[in-house]
Amino acid sequence: MTVPMTVPMTAAGFVSELLLGAGVLVAVASSVAALLVRSLYDRLHFLTPVTSLAGPLVGAALAIENGWGTTTGQILFVVLLLAVTGPVLGAATGRLARRGTEPDPGRSR
Numbered sequence: 001m002t003v004p005m006t007v008p009m010t011a012a013g014f015v016s017e018l019l020l021g022a023g024v025l026v027a028v029a030s031s032v033a034a035l036l037v038r039s040l041y042d043r044l045h046f047l048t049p050v051t052s053l054a055g056p057l058v059g060a061a062l063a064i065e066n067g068w069g070t071t072t073g074q075i076l077f078v079v080l081l082l083a084v085t086g087p088v089l090g091a092a093t094g095r096l097a098r099r100g101t102e103p104d105p106g107r108s109r
Contacts, residue, residue, distance in 0.1 A: 012064050012065075013065070015064055016061045016062075016064040016065040017061070018061075019057050019058070019060050019061035019064070020057070020058060020061035020062075022057050023053070023054045023055070023056075023057030023058035023061060024054070024058070026049050026050070026053045026054040026057065027049075027050050027054035027058075029049075030046050030047060030048075030049045030050050030054070031046075031047075031050070033046045034046040034047050040094075040097050041094060041097075044090050044093060044094055047090065048086070048087065048090060050086075051082050051083060051085075051086025051087065051090075052083060052086065052087070055079050055082045055083060055086070056079050056083060058079075059075050059076060059078070059079030060079075062075050063075055063076055
């Protein structure tokens with residue numbers, strides 16, 4: 001039986017795995033916390049780290065692992081799009097949820 005040879009980990013590989021682990025940890029912790037709270041607004045606040053922290057951490061890990069190229073450009077574009085639109089969508093969801101329960105102070109009727 002032959003024993004597979006292990007490739008020594010490079011510094012880039014170590015950093016990539018560290019960033020990926022941190023991103024997954026943030027996403028899982030935020031999702032579990034969002035499941036445990038009752039209020040919609042609290043859930044929205046707990047999901048914010050997914051778009052602002054976990055996405056960029058996982059994207060950076062993938063970019064480091066892949067090296068520079070077209071795939072990395074696409075990954076970074078998606079991460080940037082997520083980081084820009086995530087807070088906007090969270091705020092819009094909160095405003096729509098509030099619209100059904102109380103009047104919007106920013107709008108005149």
